[in-house]
Amino acid sequence: MEVKKIMAALEAKHPGEKEYLQAVHEVLESIEEVYNQHPEFEKAKIVERIVEPDRIFTFRVTWIDDQGQVQTNLGYRVQFNSAIGPYKGGLRFHKAVNPSMLKFLGFEQTFKNALTTLPMGGGKGGSDFDPVGKSDSEIMRFCQAFMLELWHNIGPDQDVPAGDVGVGGREIGYMFGMYTKLARQYNTGVLTGKGATWGGSILRPEATGYGALYFAEHMLAKAGKDLKGKTIAVSGFGNVAWGASQKAKELGAKVIAISGPDGVCHVADGLTDEMIDYMLEMRASNRNKVEDMATKFPGKAVFTAGKKAWSIKCDIALPCAFQNELNGDDAKELLANGTWCVAEVSNMGCTPEAIKAFQDAGILFAPGKAVNAGGVATSGLEMTQNAMHLGWAGEEVDQKLHFIMESIHNACVKYGTQPNGKVDYVKGANIAGFMKVAQAMLEQGVI
Secondary structure (H helix, E strand, O other), rough: OOEEEEEEEOOOOOOHHHHHHHHHHHHHHHHHHHHOOOHHHHHHHHHHHHHHOOOOEEEEEEOOOOOOEEEEEEEEEEEEEHHHHOOEEEEOOOOOOOHHHHHHHHHHOOOHHHHHHOOOOEEEEEEEOOOOOOOHHHHHHHHHHHHHHHHHHOOOOOOOEEEOOOHHHHHHHHHHHHHHHHOOOOOOHHOOOHHHHHHOOOOOOOOOHHHHHHHHHHHHHHHOOOOOOOOOEEEEOOOOHHEEEHHHHHHOEEEEEEOOOOOOEOOOOOOHHHHHHHHHHHHOOOOOHHHHHHHHHHOEEEEEEOOHHHHHHOOOEEOOOOOOEEEEHHHHHHHHHOEEEEEEEOOOOOHHHHHHHHHHHEEEEEOOHHHHHHHHHHHHHHHHHHHHHOOOHHHHHHHHHHHHHHHHHHHHHHHHHHOOOOEOHHHHHHHHHHHHHHHHHHHOOOO
């Protein structure tokens, strides 16, 4: 395999799809050496096949707003790879959603799901619908219209969507209600992230953030450090940032900064339980303003417009919001402020320039496909509970999540340990995920 040659062909075939091409390039760079040690992969053209999705559904979503006006959005579902199980991955509602973004997310999801130890393939979907400023009624009507187009192509053993940016428990509820009406089947396993009273798993809302901190614990322990007393900056204030902040505080760290599109809130004494709970209200308001935290807690949270979380001096940075949210300039600012650990909790949260800066500086860095896999892992546990028609106690789910995150860390160490003894977590995660999917594809023939 020649990475340059493959990337040139992909760029010619998919011009302008920058997120997708960025994600593919990162993986191919990591696996090149190992891949070329397996001539059977080259013979079966595994790379050429694995970088292209199995199929993409694109559809129009028409709905009526509160003023009675007809609105039109585009909806998508990318079913990327099912070599190790049914397609699994979230739905994202955001004005910037496009095929390139969803292909990148589906590609990443394929390897992330492989890392979880659970039998799940990779998929992703969503719409350019912008939930900011929309009423509950408008969100319900949009979700119902979206599911009206999608429902034929999903199922508990076919494709199992979940939430993502702009899609939480409320949106999953509206879509699930529409699915059961259309299918006339109460398949609880068809969506994950459901409510606790109708098939949801305990800890699923918190799981991405919790799992990220469990991974960080292992990463720090491997480097002879721990979380207690450390300061953390977090971006975003949705489910992911909320869960990460909650678990960070529980493990003895201080979350001193959270950010949003409008700026950053500096909380010098660390987020309190009340502040962390308020993050859920901020997300549910659809205002998308982190300034609300400073308004709610004057004197404790100080808001600065136009700044990112990375402008606040911290030990550990946790991007929890969006892809490429932490760029090269942000990385320089963090390093200048003495940050010594960065863990992507969002998917591909750092640009290639930022990752290079962190790796060149020799600080701890781990990619989203390893760090944030606790979310989809717990979705997989929800699928298992649904298939068995039972629910596990929180302690059992948490125990399984601990095991999965430790297993992912061990896989990263196995494939990412360098001659100097340090762990390249990017390389480790990419190789571990790829080898599992590639072997499955090889054994199932050319299809």
